[in-house]
Amino acid sequence: MKSDYDEISGKRQYEFMEKFKYIREAGTEGEEKAGDEILQTLAESGLTGSSEDFLFSTYEITEERLIVTQPYEKEYQVTGYQRCGSTPKNGITAPFLYAENGDDISLSYARGKIVMINGPVKKAVYQELMDAGAVGFITISGTPIDKGEDLKPAGYRLKDVDETPIQGVNIHYRDAMELVEKGATHVKLILQQKKVRRSSRNITAKIEGSDQPDEILTLSAHYDSVPQGPGAYDNLAGAAIIMELARYFVKNAPRRTIEFIWFGAEEVGLCGSQAYVKAHEAELDKHRFNMNVDLAGQLIGGTVLGVTADSRVCEILSYMMHEAGMGVSIKNEIWGSDSNSFAWKGIPAMTLNRDGFGMHTRFDTIDLISPWSLRRSAGVLLCIAKNLANIEIFPFKREIPKEMEKKLNTYFDEM
Ligand SMILES: [Zn+2]
Incomplete structure (x- = not known):
């Protein structure tokens, strides 16, 4: 019997990633180009993507000097x-x-x-x-x-x-x-900088639910990178994984609505997901669960689900993973990625995360990415997304425990 996992290809995800061997710093041409590439791939997969533009603030350093003056x-x-x-x-x-x-x-x-x-x-x-x-x-x-x-x-x-x-x-x-x-003994320090506004965009694509269209699940991953390197592991791999799931759900229509979101400007302070929850404020009460991916694709590492929701959600996810026989560790806490923006708005959320090497350095390249790992993470995510998209009665409430709400408020206050 053919299983869902047979429809997931690590090779195809890897080939998608090969198109992005460049730096995609938020608000730059690299990020813009990557957004176009995602739109193009969506079109080839039979989905119409939309660009959702937003502005964010950042700092431009014009002078940075340190001079020893004595002795x-x-x-x-x-x-x-x-x-x-x-x-x-x-x-x-x-x-x-x-x-x-x-x-x-x-x-x-x-x-x-x-x-x-x-x-x-x-x-x-x-x-x-x-x-x-x-x-x-x-x-x-x-x-x-x-x-x-x-x-x-x-x-x-x-x-x-x-x-x-x-x-x-x-x-x-x-x-x-x-x-x-x-x-x-004496030094001279010069630092000049100015605050600037730049623009970025989220790319979104929606598959309407056949049976429960008003219950929305989101699958998300940021596609921008830090300026130090091309961010293959952080987080083009995540972008590839949700693209693979988009292809799956085009062919296997879900009962609930699934929205795919590629966030811009995550590395400058979750700006893409913050812009998203603001722009979509009116429909957020329909959102049931956010499944985010941040850091994936390297071979050596372990699959972690960082779940920002009631502990009951962890139990449900754990049950699904036991049923599928896929090993993961589950952590019930707030997570420093775009899933936090959803949880902050009261929507249960998780980030699939794989530990690895070289985040935010020039060594974070496709050389360390493995189709095996991409396929495995996409398989885990598909198992969760498919279950939740098709289950008869949605198995958990749209709420965040008080204690986490507090931590999230502190997290966003301090950003
Ligand atoms: Zn990241």
């Missing part, structure tokens, strides 16, 4: 922190301090200084730096074995803070070593 003079390559304002045009010159992990004792020497600390600066550390009277900060990324283009410091965005009186840059590990070893 020697040298400029180092740095990457500015986005979203932490600008220094005066000519920069700030101040004594330099290396405060390691930013412990209290080290930071008690920080007043009036530009402070270098390990690791990226997040909300709590930013507050500590301000309280300690630092006038700027430098963070360290990379490893001592990096070579060539990996010596370029990573870029970070400051999140969760309202006021940004001090600015910072990120430097590579090896340069940080040199700064301390050569005994830098």
Whole structure:
């Protein structure tokens, strides 16, 4: 007997992915081109896709410099922190301090200084730096074995803070070593940036339910990438998996309505899914479940279902996986991806996620993607989607536990 799983092809998903070996940063030509490619593939699969445009805010850095002024003079390559304002045009010159992990004792020497600390600066550390009277900060990324283009410091965005009186840059590990070893005492920091509006779009396609058209399920995946690499694992693989399911459901009409959504601008703060829930506000009460995919396609890894809903939903999904004999681990928590935007609006949601290597780096390429893995994840997702699309009575309520609602509110407040 032919099973549904026989209709899922890893090879076809892989071939789809081969069309996207380029960077698709939100609001750029790469993302635009990828959106067109998705529309084209939908048309070939017999579905009409729509573009839903939206605007989002981001930061454009125009100057990022760090110069040691005493006791020697040298400029180092740095990457500015986005979203932490600008220094005066000519920069700030101040004594330099290396405060390691930013412990209290080290930071008690920080007043009036530009402070270098390990690791990226997040909300709590930013507050500590301000309280300690630092006038700027430098963070360290990379490893001592990096070579060539990996010596370029990573870029970070400051999140969760309202006021940004001090600015910072990120430097590579090896340069940080040199700064301390050569005994830098004074440095000059220049950071100039501006807030800009850019446009992106979600691509959507709908298959109307034959029997329960007013109950909507969504299958979603973001198709934008970070600027550092072509995001094969994060998340073109997810885009390929839901495309494969779209092909399946064109041929095997579901009883409930299924909407497929390829989100833009996820990497800049879930902007695509936020725009979606806003634009579709009026029909959200019909939404029953969001099945999102973020991070998939590498061979070595494990399938995880991150379920943001009542624990009963986990039990139902677990039962389905037992029945199908497909191994997954299930986690009942909020998830840092587009499924959160649905859960935030009270719609039970999950993200299918496969752990892997090289997220947000130039190493996240199709070289590590495997048709075997794509087929397996698509099989898991198909099993869930098909069951929920066709089951006689929908098996769980449209609600999110109070405790998760609280966590989601905090998550989105701080974005
Ligand atoms: Zn992602």
